[in-house]
Amino acid sequence: MRCSYFKPRLDAYVDGDLEPRERALIAVHVGSCPECAGLLEELRVIDALLLGPRRLEPAANFTYKVMADVRALPQPHVHRIPTLPVLVTYIVFAWATIGAFLWWGGSTARAMLAMLGASARQFGFAAGVLTTSAGHLFGAQTPEVTRAMGAILGGDVLLAGAVAGLYALRRARRNAQRASEPS
Numbered sequence: 001m002r003c004s005y006f007k008p009r010l011d012a013y014v015d016g017d018l019e020p021r022e023r024a025l026i027a028v029h030v031g032s033c034p035e036c037a038g039l040l041e042e043l044r045v046i047d048a049l050l051l052g053p054r055r056l057e058p059a060a061n062f063t064y065k066v067m068a069d070v071r072a073l074p075q076p077h078v079h080r081i082p083t084l085p086v087l088v089t090y091i092v093f094a095w096a097t098i099g100a101f102l103w104w105g106g107s108t109a110r111a112m113l114a115m116l117g118a119s120a121r122q123f124g125f126a127a128g129v130l131t132t133s134a135g136h137l138f139g140a141q142t143p144e145v146t147r148a149m150g151a152i153l154g155g156d157v158l159l160a161g162a163v164a165g166l167y168a169l170r171r172a173r174r175n176a177q178r179a180s181e182p183s
């Protein structure tokens with residue numbers, strides 16, 4: 001028999017789908033025909049690649065390599081100031097200061113509050129909004145308190161702006177410094 005008979009059957013031979021008689025015929029032919037033997041070898045390699053167990057396990061030094069890469073990365077910038085506690089402390093302190101002024105300061109405190117309120121009005125803060133929302137929390141002194149709060153809030157805005165500006169400036173300078181350094 002010729003190669004043209006065996007070649008279409010080699011695939012079934014590799015898969016073990018042939019009758020014992022045909023299997024024997026192919027085995028004999030492949031033993032004496034280098035061309036069919038080569039084709040059979042190719043089919044076996046392809047089958048092994050397609051059906052062989054896939055090893056998708058990570059390399060043995062995977063963890064070590066990742067950890068080494070992580071260590072090589074630059075340290076992330078960490079904010080050392082805990083923002084929320086500082087903010088809460090500040091607000092509590094501001095309210096406590098106003099309360100203490102009203103409680104013990106007498107006419108001096110009221111004069112100061114009036115002054116703060118006047119400066120707040122000058123800056124155009126919406127003391128009216130605060131007044132309506134605060135209601136009569138502080139009785140007759142509510143307008144003074146809200147005006148003082150407006151002044152403090154205004155101060156906060158200015159302070160926050162200054163801090164943000166300084167931070168941006170410092171960061172820009174540091175980035176420029178880092179860019180000029182040879183890496």
Ligand SMILES: [Zn+2]
Binds near residue numbers: 003033
């Ligand atoms: Zn052949």
